[in-house]
Amino acid sequence: MVNKDFEKIESIIKERKYAHDFFQKNSKVYRTFVDLEQNTFSDGELPKKYKELIALGIGIVKNCESCMEWHTNEALKSGASFEEIIETIEVGIEMGGGPATVASRFALKVLDYYKLKK
Amino acid sequence: MVNKDFEKIESIIKERKYAHDFFQKNSKVYRTFVDLEQNTFSDGELPKKYKELIALGIGIVKNCESCMEWHTNEALKSGASFEEIIETIEVGIEMGGGPATVASRFALKVLDYYKLKK
Amino acid sequence: MVNKDFEKIESIIKERKYAHDFFQKNSKVYRTFVDLEQNTFSDGELPKKYKELIALGIGIVKNCESCMEWHTNEALKSGASFEEIIETIEVGIEMGGGPATVASRFALKVLDYYKLKK
Amino acid sequence: MVNKDFEKIESIIKERKYAHDFFQKNSKVYRTFVDLEQNTFSDGELPKKYKELIALGIGIVKNCESCMEWHTNEALKSGASFEEIIETIEVGIEMGGGPATVASRFALKVLDYYKLKK
Amino acid sequence: MVNKDFEKIESIIKERKYAHDFFQKNSKVYRTFVDLEQNTFSDGELPKKYKELIALGIGIVKNCESCMEWHTNEALKSGASFEEIIETIEVGIEMGGGPATVASRFALKVLDYYKLKK
């Protein structure tokens, strides 16, 4: 993992925090979205870990880098193994074709980043 | 569940079979895709059930009705509960917003269909 | 406007209601989404009418038929003129290209439907 | 090819014509889009046939049924063979994954339809 | 707003200009697209301001950064207030879910950029 990738991921994390603070203060709609997020990803019949993996799969197909970073981290914190992340990426590739293999490169960097942080 | 919905789902199943047979016979690319599919959705560290739920979540966000039908059925056959399907739909809604609530209506019909078939 | 189109639109309205009732009863995530929707589309600095037109433009680019039906109706109820709906469709075409001209056909049917209902 | 598919394709053709006539009369934006379309798909260094196949590939990945119908017909009229259409579908599958195999079913019906019409 | 964001936005503006000049000179299709754009966003029953906000909402859901930059600027120049831009972002979030909250971060930077320029 090169330095530039490391910086990109940290920059995504910082930007999320900045915008989150702004919208929390200024947007009731955003605050309701945060409620929606918390209700969605709490443990249910489906443990949080699997919900995060579902969201990661969606993030790959939509090529949403910040989604991949967030849901990978949340999945790891909920006990997902690196291998489970890889298999989620594989589902993303089956469902997204060529462009999903491009997204999977960023997902891999995120995985490398969290391996280093551990 | 009204009759028209029932017929729509059965028609998706029939059309999939018809096209599958044609492409199996006539397209090496398609045959390789079928290999890709089988390698993707076999049990790994992540049991098949969860891979199917990830694909269902993607199907909701992409509003792919045939994907919803197929991966719901595969998830159910792999032991997913109705409640787990509902929670997968919820992740789809969080990740897809308003249009995903539209897709969730079809996912619900699929669930009703397989409840009836059981 | 032929009969089949009329029936299709009424069927979208009925299906929305059916799924809405189910998810209202069974999904806390969905109920939070409904809050999100209400907070989003209430009058603000931007009157509800324009918010509905923005959502209609998004519905066209995403080819979400139920979104087109809902947000056209809401826009009309908030005072949008037929011409304003047409101009919203035009923005959708500029932003969505060829496939948006396909979506615009359904938007036009919705408009015809509500002209008839008035 | 069953009757229902035949009717669906003819209904797409009819709806396109109806909306085209309306927007031609009522929307300057639409008329400019028609110019854009004609400039795009005329013979250049790339003969019209290949431009239509590119658009068909895009139509598959976007699951735009009317696009598939139109660009398949235009490609055939410009001399594309059935096999070339199939290989275009294959590129769509590689670039679109599972959901593109779903779209390819409709592309196949369109091909069947035009085989019958010939 | 950090320096890097400022530079990114200025780089988008510069790249747009560079490509615009190239395609204006070399592509009749592109020139027709520019006509389409001008016809679309001129004042009609719907003032230009609202058309730009519709396009901004679409840009958020498509995560098109250059679209967000352009249509925010055009909306501001047509008299949109910062609050109206925020409410447009909110519609984008309702229609785009989690990935739209990611796009909204860039929209916010654009807003910060034009606040500074004013």
Added chain:
Amino acid sequence: MVNKDFEKIESIIKERKYAHDFFQKNSKVYRTFVDLEQNTFSDGELPKKYKELIALGIGIVKNCESCMEWHTNEALKSGASFEEIIETIEVGIEMGGGPATVASRFALKVLDYYKLKK
């Protein structure tokens, strides 16, 4: 073409190689996807060149930068002329609207890059 664009393209090429090597070693699903890719883009009734142009058109509409880089290069290596690439971009614009004009900027840089390398 400025230095930063040159570096971005080379960085895409390097990242693709890095991830490709990782997934080749660690993912059977990915290896099957590589088979799929090779079967798709080999000469058939449709020469490889045109298949690459179809994939480029899809890459534009999906705003997949790495896809644009790869398929432009493959098209050029298969004998596509710069003009044929431009006309493919034009089809992308017709099918993708405003956001595709944004993607076309990157496609243009890729073209500049390969002109320089020649």
